[in-house]
Amino acid sequence: MTTLTMTSPTTGGALPAGVTPVGGIVLDLIGLNGVRVLVQLSADQLFAGTFSPDTPGGNPGTIGVLGGLSPQVLAQLGGGLSQMAVRMSIFDADASVGDIDHNENFLTINGIQIGNLSLPATESTSESGELMGAAVGFQNALLSTGWFHVTDPAVLFEIFGSLVARNGVSFGLHDLDPYDNGYDFSQGLDGSHFEITIPNTAPDATDDVYSVSRNTPLVVSAASGLLANDTDPEGANLTATLVSGPLHGTVTINSDGSFTYVPATGYAGPDSFSYRASDGALGDVAAVNLFVNPNVAPVAGADRYTVDRNGELVVSPRHGVLANDSDPDSSSGGVLTARTLSEPQNGTLTFNADGSFVYVPNPGFYGTDSFAYAASDGDAETPNFVTLTVVNNNAAPVAADDAYRLDKDGILTVERANGVLANDADADGDVLTVEVTTGPANGTLTLNADGSFTYIPNPGFHGSDNFSYRTSDGDDTDIATVTLTVDNVNGAPSPADDAYEVDEGGRLFIDAANGVLANDTDPDGSAMTAQIRTQPSSGVVTLNADGSFAYTPNPGFTGTDSFTYFANDGSDTGYATVMLTVNAVNEAPVGASDTYAMEQNRSLTVDAAHGVLANDSDPDGDPLSVALLTGPQHGQFVLNADGSFNYVPDANYVGSDSFTYSLRDGSTSTPVTVTLTVNPRSGRLITLDDNANRATYARQGEAVIVHARGGADSITGSRFDDELLLGEGADEGIGGNGNDIIRGGAGDDKLFGQAGNDRLEGGDGDDLMHGGDGPDIMVGGVGDDIYYVHSTEDQVIEAAGEGSFDNVRSTVSWTLGDHFEELMLEGSADIDGSGNALDNAVLGNSGANVLYGLDGNDTLGGYGGDDIQYGGAGNDRLVGRDGNDVLHGGTGDDQYFVDTADVIVELGGEGVDTVFSVGDYVLGANLEVLRLDGAADLRGEGNNLNNYIAGTDGDNFLIGHGGDDQVFGGRGDDTLVGDGEAVGNGNDRLEGGDGADTIFGGGGDDVLSGGGGDDFLFGEAGMDRLDGGSGNDVFVFDLNSLSIPDQRPDTVIGFHGAGTSGIGEQDSLHFSGGFSSSATLMFDHYGSNQGQQYYRLVDPEHPGQEQLILVQMAGGSTNLLSSDDYLFS
Structure with missing residues (x-):
């Protein structure tokens, strides 16, 4: 194997x-x-x-x-x-x-x-x-x-x-x-x-990013070059070759990835090129993104110069303000120019573009002065301050002594022309001023800075006096002495009036130390004697030469008497008046005991004619008044100063009660006790069952006392003095013609007193009480109750915490008592209504009412008639509109609801107030906010404050006037004006909203927003920001209204130009007027920064006259304006 x-x-x-x-x-x-x-x-x-x-x-x-x-x-x-x-x-x-x-x-x-x-x-x-x-x-x-x-x-x-x-x-x-x-x-x-x-794999080329300053070559080595971030899977050596070149410059690429990029002259912005990275067989293409940064502004160094006071500073270009300034990017070829931004405050300046200048300080000025300039490289500017030190080389002033003369007791007034500076001198010709160093010893002096003065010698003084002063030219001083000679002349005595008092039936003795001569004077200090001139009319006086005297008034006389006398210094005389007051001696008033009686569960109302003063007296005939010392123990009690009173015994109480009052004549007082007897109630007693009963006792031959129990009962009393005690259901009690007492139970009851002086007590629940004729007493109880008042003598009582919205409806003038929330005037009479310290609603009737809100956040409404409303403290709502109303808001942030016939009175510092108007309206003084109501075509105008103005859905005409205003058009075709003709130049915000609007910024730095629709925007003077919004908008520049030259440009936001694709809108710039009658205006692109394009209007016939405008294209487009985007007229 x-x-x-x-x-x-x-x-x-x-x-x-x-x-x-x-x-x-x-x-x-x-x-x-x-x-x-x-x-x-x-x-x-x-x-x-x-x-x-x-x-x-x-x-x-x-x-x-x-x-x-x-x-x-x-x-x-x-x-x-x-x-x-x-x-x-x-x-x-x-x-x-x-x-x-x-x-x-x-x-x-x-x-x-x-x-x-x-x-x-x-x-x-x-x-x-x-x-x-x-x-x-x-x-x-x-x-x-x-x-x-x-x-x-x-x-x-x-x-x-x-x-x-x-x-x-x-x-x-x-x-x-x-x-x-x-x-x-x-x-x-x-x-x-x-x-x-093993087959080959292509390399991987990665995109690159580089940046460079404008007008500066970019040289990149191989280590940082194109191939530095590229890879080959088999690790082969890579080479770089150019695929496509840049659009705004030239590039030279080497095979190892190093390269040189030269941007086009003056260009700033993005650029790019592409290259191929190859391993010898295969390759990959990548992009190189370049950004050419805008110009870097010049660097300005601090400048300081020194000149002598009253001298002249001449600075050559070599030592001028540009000598230590530089341009980091040499965009101007290293050559800078300068222009002034602000002038010196204490001298005149002649300034040249090469930085040389001449400065002449104001006469006599020394210290520190400054001015500002801008160093420019042709594209950007850098501001800088120049410090000027004016050195003092002053010569001190020379002060010469002075002498003046006047009579004793006279006044010396010396004008500037003859004053202490008239003989003083200053070698530099500086303006001199004076101040006192040592004042006169025998008089008073008022010395003015210009050398004029007033001198008043002490009374009677004669002889020599003097003072010293210091003269100054603002830097150095000198001291001189002024001699004052007061010549002796005799002066007449100056007697002063006197006043003394004595009691009725007495005698007045005054010694010399306190006599008529004690407060008299003689300018020469001469001794004086007194002599009677006229006797008093209501008594006899004995006057002595040393000023002591005795006065005896006529028997029984009280009041004012007088006599006159002479004061004599042996040469001259004067006379004065002595006032004598003879005081009446008061006797205490005499009080008589009083006794009153009433039935059980009845109130006792006693008028002044039958009150506690009816049987009291004063020996001197002085007017009397009373004040409560100790009140009764078994009832509620009110005692008035005129002796009238009201006593309500406790429920079901029978027996004796009393109170003590102080009887007063204005000086002394006497205590008096009054006895009150509460007798058992007479009348037929009727008790009802728990069912809902309807009972009428109008035909009874005597008074009835009805006790209802459960069920919703309806009970009508007799023509006598009845007592109706309602049960726990929602009951109705009707008193009839007598002086009735009706007490509600736990339900929502209705109580009607009808004729007579009735007492209605609602009890628990939301009750309705209608007193009817006569001076009635209505007591609410727990729940939100309604009271009907028909007499100014009615009493309406509500305890604290017994309801959150208790309502009084009155046909007479009425003031809400404590713990009531709402007052409604009824009928058509011209009556008045007043609230309390709570948040009240006070509503008028169809007559001419005067309404008072007082404290709390109140709502006042006239509702017919020519009404006057006073909001008082708190944030109140005042509703006029029906009738010719006058509305006073008072303190707090108030709201006014008006039409064109109403008048608003608002004082300064009384809050931020809002007016809601259904007609044309001009804000009066001290009003801040205007809101037009409804959909009509209305006109609204502000004032000199910082106003907020909002229109209706109609076609409005709105004017902000003075102040930094906010104006909002709404949905119609509106006209908005930032500053009116009479007042001007606030920094306003104007928004047209929907519709085809026309907006005028006026003076100041304004913000204009067209919103929806085809709008016309007029920025006018100031550095404005204009945003047309959606629609085909027109930005209008009236060159005759601009400040030329103007380096504070207007900015146009979201401009839909002819080259802006996919938007379907077309805005335009419209230039009217010109810098001069013969000027041919040019409009060119000036540069860009952060998505904004800079343009300038130039007048070739008048160098230096130009207007900058910034335009930001819609949708983030970087397109430049074309000739289709603007026109001249």
């Missing part, structure tokens, strides 16, 4: 001397005679060696190589090879034509028998002599058995399939039956050989 085994070097032993693997897989072919042949596998190569069979006399077999290549021709095959195509052929030159039975042959891999190796019978006449063409895998090869026919003795058999090449893998071919009919391997393989074929 002949066995051929192929193994890796790890299983076949050490390699012979002189055989060195180059990196692939080396097969060690060993015959049984121990002869070893080494073969290295490589793509498209067939390597061979020799071996000898193990039987004597056998001819040596040959593992041949087509073309006769020797085993030492080595090529790399990467160690990571996972699978390769393998062809194995065994040839025997001595084989004869005929049938060969290899039924017992099998294939082994790593010594494991895999399957028999033979052809099926159907292949026995194959001319090729191929054993089979099945796949031979690592561990899954099963070959069919049978016969095959040899037609070409040069080829014994061949195996085609796959071999998994791994270290330690061996495979062999065995013939197990040397005595079978057919070819016998044991007889030797004369002239036969063994062949292994």
Whole structure:
């Protein structure tokens, strides 16, 4: 038996001397005679060696190589090879034509028998002599058995399939039956050989990415070149060749993958080319993506210069602001230009493009000044500040002494022309100012900075006085003295009026220390004497020369009296008035006890005419009032200052009660006690059962006391003073003509007092109480109750926590008491309504009402008539519209619902307020938000604040005016204006919404959004952002309204140009007007950055006048504008 085994070097032993693997897989072919042949596998190569069979006399077999290549021709095959195509052929030159039975042959891999190796019978006449063409895998090869026919003795058999090449893998071919009919391997393989074929695999080329600055060559070495990330499965050396060149530059490629790319002059953006990586036989194509970065802005260095005060700074180009500036990418050929961005604040500047300049500081100025400039390389600019230091070289001023004269008690006023600076000097001609260093000792001085002054000597002073001042030119100072001579002249006395008091019936004695001369003065300090001038009219006065006096009022007199006197200094006189007040002596008021009586469960209401003051008096006739000291113990009580009161005894109480009040005349008081007697109730007692009863007692000859129980009862009282006590059902109680008491139970009751002074108590449940005629008392109880009021004398009472929405409906003017939530005025009378501190709803009637919300977040509604509404504190809702209403919101964020006839009054600082209007409306002062209601075509205008304005679904005309406004059109064809004519230039946001809108930005940096529809957008002045949205939009630039030159460009967003495919919309830029009447405007592409294209309008006849515009194409398109996208008019 002949066995051929192929193994890796790890299983076949050490390699012979002189055989060195180059990196692939080396097969060690060993015959049984121990002869070893080494073969290295490589793509498209067939390597061979020799071996000898193990039987004597056998001819040596040959593992041949087509073309006769020797085993030492080595090529790399990467160690990571996972699978390769393998062809194995065994040839025997001595084989004869005929049938060969290899039924017992099998294939082994790593010594494991895999399957028999033979052809099926159907292949026995194959001319090729191929054993089979099945796949031979690592561990899954099963070959069919049978016969095959040899037609070409040069080829014994061949195996085609796959071999998994791994270290330690061996495979062999065995013939197990040397005595079978057919070819016998044991007889030797004369002239036969063994062949292994491995086909080539194409290399894998990977795309590359590089970037380079504009106008700069890109040089890439082989180590970082095109082939650095490309691979070949067999490890072959690769070469690179150009397939297609770049569109925006030139490229030179070397075979080792290094290359040089030169972008087109001035170009910035993407570019690409492709190349082929080849192993000599097969190749692969990859793309190289290039990005040419935009220009890098210049680098500006800090600049500082120094000049003397009142001097001139002249700086040449060599030392100018560009001398220390540079251009990193030399896009301008290394030549930079400069332009000013801001002027100095304290001088004048003449600036040139080459960086030279002349600076002249303002006269007298010294210190630090600055200006800003921009260094430009023709594409980009870099701002920079220049610091200017003006050095002081000042000469100090010279101050000269001054002298002035005035009379005693006079006033010296000196104008600037004759002031203290009139004889002072400054060598530099600086403007001088003065300030006091030492003031005068005998007077007051007011010295102004310009040298003018006012001097007032102390009263009576005469002689010499002086002060010192410091004169300054802003840097240095000098001091001088001013002498003031006050000449002596006599001054008349200055008597002052006096006032004294004495009680009625008394006598007033005043000594000299407190007399009429005590507050009198003489400018010369001369001694004064007093002399009577006129006597008082209601008494007698005795006046002494030293100013002391005695005054006796007439008997019984009280009130005001007076006399006059002379004050004399021996030369001159003056006179004054003495006021004398004779105070009345008060006597305490006299109080008389009072007694009142009422029936059980009845309230007692006493008016002022019959109140507690009716029998009280005051000896002095002073007006009297009362205040409660101690209240009653068995009822609720209210005492008014005029003596009227209301007393409600506790339910079912019978007996005596009392209260004490203080009787007051404004000065003194007297306590008085009032006795209250509660008598048992008279009337017929009626008790109803638990059924639902309907009972009427209108014809009764006496009062009734009805006690209802369960069921929904309806009870009507008599014409007398009845008491109806309703049960637990939803009851109805009707009082009749008397002064009735109706008490509800636990259900939702209806109580009607009708005529008389009634008391209605709802109890638990949501009750309705209607007092009817007369001053009634209505008490709600737990639940949301409704009260009907028809008299201003009605009392409506609701305790805390007894309901969340209690409602008062009144036909008279009414103010909600505590714990009530809603007031509704009824009827058509011109009455008023007022809320409380809760969140109220106060609603008017058809008349002209005045409504007050007071505290809380209130809702006020006029509903007919010319109403006046006051929201007060809180976030209120004021509803006008019906009638000519005046609405005062007050503090808080209020909402106004108006039409064109209404007037809103809102003060500053009273919150952010919103107006909802169904007609044309202009926001008044201090109003922030306007919302137009409905679908009509309306006009709305803001004010000078930052307004929010929203239109209707109609065609609106909306104007923001001053402030940073937000204006929203809605669904119609709207006209939106950011800034009105009278006020201007806010940074506004204007959104047209749906419809064909026309939008004007005005001054300021505005944001304009067209939305749906074919819109016209006018950015006007400022750096605006314009977004047409969907539709065929027109962006209009009125060049006459722009600031030229303007380096703060407008930006057009989402532009649908003629070259934008697949959108179906066409926007356009429309330029009207011009920089000059004869200008021929040019519109050209200026550059790009982050998806935005820069364009500029240029006036060739006026260099330097240009307008920048940024355009961002819709859908992320990088197309440039064509001549179809803009027009001039």
